[in-house]
Structures are given as structure tokens and as C-alpha cells.
Amino acid sequence: MSADASRIVIAGGGLAGLSLALALKQALGDGVDVVMCDPALARDPNGDRRAFAIAAAARRMLNALGVWPEVEPKAQPILDMTITDSRLHDPVRPVFLTFDGAVDDGEPFAHMVTSGDLTASLLEACRNAGVSLRPTGVKGFSNEPGRIAVTLGEGEPLSAHLLVAADGARSKLRERAGIGWIAWPYRQSAIVATIAHERDHEGRAVEHFLPSGPFAILPLKDPGTVPDTGLPHRSSIVWTERSDAVPVLLESHPEDLLLELERRFGLQLGRIAFDTRPHAYPLSFGIARSFVGERIALLGDAAHVIHPIAGQGLNLGLHDAAALAEIVIDAMRLGGDPGGADVLDAYESARRRDITAMGVVTDVLNRLFSNDALPVRLARDLGLGLxxxxxxxxxxxxxxxAGTTNRNAPRLLRGEAL
Ligand SMILES: Cc1cc2nc3c(=O)[nH]c(=O)nc-3n(C[C@H](O)[C@H](O)[C@H](O)COP(=O)(O)OP(=O)(O)OC[C@H]3O[C@@H](n4cnc5c(N)ncnc54)[C@H](O)[C@@H]3O)c2cc1C
Structure with missing residues (x-):
């Protein structure tokens, strides 16, 4: 790195923060010192068995960053989708809508990938590209003329041109920057687990709309035999319930919990068993009043949290990373300041509309589908049928x-290198 290189500190090594670090370092090389700080960097990423639907546009970005070829063998393409709408005790779940899962030229609209597999590949790529990985948190920061003074976990000071807060939904850095947060709880929690099953899912994703919220079955790459269960196939579930019902469910006897799961999962995939312990995530909506402050940019869940009904939260965060990387890189190639007001304003306007629109769509969908009133059910079933x-x-x-309709999307999301 050259002595007068700009420094960008990224607080938070989740998938959004890591993607940004990699994009910046790959494009700018020695011209930028990218410092990634997160206490979680000391942990083994492979332990995280949560799985995400990565939309086609985000997959194109990971491909352009050179990460996808390593992830692909472990990723399960979603080949089609089935949507049902019923009550829990209904004897059958009538199918109202089916989708063929391909966009143009047979490209799957999304792949299921475990968080551990994707994090491990991004981390390795960051290491190889020369990102400085620091297993410590960012404690605070203060503004100085032309710089931002960042304080790391043990009190170590670090002077930077730009601080990126990618520190998740409960972002302390957002709070410290005095950026407001518009939020409301959904009074729903999502129970997430990996389920082993007897029959092949054939790449089909299923979403059952039930009065307590959506119950999604998302196909995962077959592991051969799922350890301890003797079953050959795997899917991830996102089981939405009213938050007050979740502790009772999760503390119930394992056989009772499995019975409750079977009532929702159904028998199409044969015998089922829990492969991972179910874990509950309280759901809420949140959006920052501004995505930027003085020499600070918010990224991913630190900027916005949406309902997982459409599996788009992380995809939005990757879109943020693609947009911010492009704006910063273009400015720096022209000799600009990566933390300058023009760069930050451009990032704010590039992301505000898209994020607000996705927030509104997911909020409305959840209110529409987590509703048992007969007129609402009839109207939505008519809509699905049409x-x-x-x-x-x-x-x-x-x-x-799939995120592939926007012609003005950042170059990385169109699969182009920066
Ligand atoms: C049930 C459920 C299912 C979902 N399914 C999908 C899906 O299928 N597809 C999809 O696109 N999205 C999905 N999402 C959304 C997705 O999980 C999130 O949007 C995404 O994980 C957020 O990533 P992130 O990198 O912004 O933040 P995080 O993953 O929260 O990472 C934040 C990081 O910051 C670190 N950190 C915190 N404080 C500091 C600090 N002071 N200094 C340094 N580091 C710090 C933390 O250790 C953490 O590693 C789902 C969400 C839920 C709840």
C-alpha cells in the first residue's frame, strides 16, 4: 500500500460488509487500505448453518467478485416455487400459484446458500486480496477535519477517510452518529432450522401462507446422508409464528415440536427430522432516516431491516455494497475523497427509493397474508389465482x-467487474 493511500474502515464482517471490502480492495489495490473490523472474525464461519436465498443479481455480483465458483458446488438452485394459502387445520393446502424458477436463458432466479459457506469464501477472498482483517469491534469515532478518527476495541485509534457501519440491525454506530431509525415490531418471530427429509425436494421452494404468517420450505444441496438422522435430503425452514407462541413451542418436548412441524411441513417429502436446533428471530421493520452521516455510510441491516417474507433482506444489503463500492471507486479513480459529501450524497440517492419500495412491498405482503379475515382471504386468493x-x-x-430488471443497477449486479 502506498504511504498516501486512503483508508476505509468497515465495522461489521457480515455478508454485506465482507462483499464491500472485497469489491473495494479488488478494484483499488494498493490505492486503498481497507480495514475490516469485527469481533466475529475470530470465530469459525462454517458453524453458521443459516441459509439464505441469493437472488440472480446478487449471484452475478458474487461471480464478478470471483467468489461464486467456489460457492456454486454447495449452492442449491431454486428450480420452481409453489405458493399455498390455507388455515393450519385445513386437511389440504390448495396450490394457488406456481412459478418456474428461471429468469432469462434458464438462469435460476435464486440459489439457497448457507451463511457459513458464503462467509468462508468471502473471507478467504478478502484475505487473498489484501483486506486487513481485525477481529475487534469499532467502539467509537469522532470527526476531524478531512478525516474520521475511529477507536477500535482495545482503544487503538485509526484515522480513516470513510467509516462504513455494517454492524447489523442494532447498529451502535448508527446510534452514535445520531441517525434516526424508523421502526415497528411485527409481533411475529421466525423459527429457522434445517430439516432432514426422506424424499428429494427436486429444487422446489414452497411457501405456505398460514394465519400466523408464512411457512417457507427452501431446498438445500443434498449432503449425501444427513448425520444422526439417516435421511438423505435437506431443506431450510422459515416458520413464522406469533412471538408470544414461540417460547412455548421451542420449549415443548422434541416429539411435540416435531408434530407441530409436521402439521405445517406436510408429508410430501416423507419422514422428517430436525437437522439443526430451531432458533427464533423476532421480526421487525426498520429504516434509517439517512443512510449517511459525516464521513460515515450505513450498509445492510444497519441501514434497513425488512420482513423475510420474500427473502430479500441480504439481497438489499449486497445491493448496497455494489452501489457504494461503485460510487467510491469511481470517485477515487478521479482523485476524489471516498468520504466526501458528494460520494455520500450519491450513495443515499442511489439506494433510498429501492430500499423504501422493498420495505413497503414486504410490509404490505405480510399484512395481507398473515390475516385470517374472510374477505381478505378471498381477495388475495382471487389475486393469486389470476x-x-x-x-x-x-x-x-x-x-x-431475481433483481435482474433494473437497467440502472450497479455494474457488479449486472455481473460486470469494477
Ligand atoms: C428468519 C430470517 C430469514 C432470512 N432469510 C433471508 C433470505 O433468504 N435472503 C435474504 O436476502 N435475506 C434474508 N434475511 C435477511 C438477512 O439475514 C440479513 O439481511 C443479513 O444477514 C444482514 O447482513 P449484514 O451483513 O447487513 O448484517 P449482519 O449479518 O447482522 O452482520 C453484522 C456484523 O457486525 C458485527 N458487529 C456488530 N457490532 C460491531 C461493531 N461495533 N464493530 C464491528 N463489528 C460489529 C457483528 O458481529 C456481525 O458480524 C433473513 C432474515 C431473517 C431474520
Missing amino acids: VDRMPGLKRFFIREA
């Missing part, structure tokens, strides 16, 4: 979910 009969509209929805 969409199912319109192939053009279905193609539009699937391409929207």
Missing part, C-alpha cells in the same frame, strides 16, 4: 425477485 393464469405477469414477478 396471477397464476398470466404467464407474462408471472415472468415479470420472478425477474423482479
Whole structure:
């Protein structure tokens, strides 16, 4: 690194922060010192068995960053999708909508990837690119003329041009920057677990809309045999319940919990068993009043938290990383300041509309589908049935979910290198 290189400190090595660090370092090389700080860097990423749906646009970005070839063998393409709408005790779950999971040229609209696999590959790529990985938190910061003074965990000072707060939904750095947070709870929690099953999922994702919220079955790459269960296939579930019902469910006898799971999961995939311990995440909506402060940018969940009904939260965070990387890189190539007001303003305007729109869509979908009132059920089932009969509209929805319709998307999301 050259002596007068700019320094960018990223607080938070989740998937959004790591993607940004890699994009910046790959494009700018010795011209920038990218410092990634997170106490979680000391932990083994492979322990995280949560799985995410990575949309086609985000996959193109990971490919452009050179990470996808390593992740792909462990990723399960979603080949089609089935949506049902019923009550829990209904004897059958009528299918209202089916989607073929491909966008243009047969590219799957999304892949299921475990957080551990993706984090491990991004970390390795960051290490190889020369990102400075510091297993410590960012404690605070203060503004100085032309710089931001960052304080790390043990009190170590670090002077930078830009601080990126990628420290998750409960971002302390956002709070410290005095940036407001508009938020409301959903009074729902999502129980997440990996389920082993007897029959092949054939790459099908299923979403059952139930009165307490959506219950999603998302296919994972087959492991051969799932250890301790003797079953050959795996899927991830996102089981939404009213928050007050969740502790009782999770503390119930394992056989009772499995019975409750079977009532929702159904028998299509044969015998089932828990492969991982179920874990509950309280759900809420949140959006920062501004995505930037003086020499600070918010990224990923630190900037916005949405309902997981459409599996888009991380995809938005990767979109933030692609947008911020492009704006910073373009400015620095012209000799600009990566933390300058023009750069930060451009980032704010590049992301505000998209994030607000996705927040509204997921909020409305959740209110519409987690509702047992008969007129609402009839109206939404009519809507689902109509969409199912319109192939053009279905193609539009699937391409929207894949994130491939926006011609002005950042270059990385179009699969182009920076
Ligand atoms: C049930 C559920 C299912 C979901 N499914 C999907 C899906 O299928 N697809 C999808 O796109 N999204 C999904 N999401 C959303 C997704 O999980 C999040 O949007 C995403 O993980 C956020 O990533 P991030 O990097 O912004 O933050 P995080 O992953 O929260 O990372 C923040 C990091 O910051 C670190 N940190 C905290 N404080 C500091 C500090 N002071 N200094 C340094 N580091 C710090 C933490 O240790 C952590 O590693 C789901 C969410 C839920 C709840």
C-alpha cells in the first residue's frame, strides 16, 4: 500500500460488509487500505448453518467478485416455487400459484446458500486480496477535519477517510452518529432450522401462507446422508409464528415440536427430522432516516431491516455494497475523497427509493397474508389465482425477485467487474 493511500474502515464482517471490502480492495489495490473490523472474525464461519436465498443479481455480483465458483458446488438452485394459502387445520393446502424458477436463458432466479459457506469464501477472498482483517469491534469515532478518527476495541485509534457501519440491525454506530431509525415490531418471530427429509425436494421452494404468517420450505444441496438422522435430503425452514407462541413451542418436548412441524411441513417429502436446533428471530421493520452521516455510510441491516417474507433482506444489503463500492471507486479513480459529501450524497440517492419500495412491498405482503379475515382471504386468493393464469405477469414477478430488471443497477449486479 502506498504511504498516501486512503483508508476505509468497515465495522461489521457480515455478508454485506465482507462483499464491500472485497469489491473495494479488488478494484483499488494498493490505492486503498481497507480495514475490516469485527469481533466475529475470530470465530469459525462454517458453524453458521443459516441459509439464505441469493437472488440472480446478487449471484452475478458474487461471480464478478470471483467468489461464486467456489460457492456454486454447495449452492442449491431454486428450480420452481409453489405458493399455498390455507388455515393450519385445513386437511389440504390448495396450490394457488406456481412459478418456474428461471429468469432469462434458464438462469435460476435464486440459489439457497448457507451463511457459513458464503462467509468462508468471502473471507478467504478478502484475505487473498489484501483486506486487513481485525477481529475487534469499532467502539467509537469522532470527526476531524478531512478525516474520521475511529477507536477500535482495545482503544487503538485509526484515522480513516470513510467509516462504513455494517454492524447489523442494532447498529451502535448508527446510534452514535445520531441517525434516526424508523421502526415497528411485527409481533411475529421466525423459527429457522434445517430439516432432514426422506424424499428429494427436486429444487422446489414452497411457501405456505398460514394465519400466523408464512411457512417457507427452501431446498438445500443434498449432503449425501444427513448425520444422526439417516435421511438423505435437506431443506431450510422459515416458520413464522406469533412471538408470544414461540417460547412455548421451542420449549415443548422434541416429539411435540416435531408434530407441530409436521402439521405445517406436510408429508410430501416423507419422514422428517430436525437437522439443526430451531432458533427464533423476532421480526421487525426498520429504516434509517439517512443512510449517511459525516464521513460515515450505513450498509445492510444497519441501514434497513425488512420482513423475510420474500427473502430479500441480504439481497438489499449486497445491493448496497455494489452501489457504494461503485460510487467510491469511481470517485477515487478521479482523485476524489471516498468520504466526501458528494460520494455520500450519491450513495443515499442511489439506494433510498429501492430500499423504501422493498420495505413497503414486504410490509404490505405480510399484512395481507398473515390475516385470517374472510374477505381478505378471498381477495388475495382471487389475486393469486389470476396471477397464476398470466404467464407474462408471472415472468415479470420472478425477474423482479431475481433483481435482474433494473437497467440502472450497479455494474457488479449486472455481473460486470469494477
Ligand atoms: C428468519 C430470517 C430469514 C432470512 N432469510 C433471508 C433470505 O433468504 N435472503 C435474504 O436476502 N435475506 C434474508 N434475511 C435477511 C438477512 O439475514 C440479513 O439481511 C443479513 O444477514 C444482514 O447482513 P449484514 O451483513 O447487513 O448484517 P449482519 O449479518 O447482522 O452482520 C453484522 C456484523 O457486525 C458485527 N458487529 C456488530 N457490532 C460491531 C461493531 N461495533 N464493530 C464491528 N463489528 C460489529 C457483528 O458481529 C456481525 O458480524 C433473513 C432474515 C431473517 C431474520
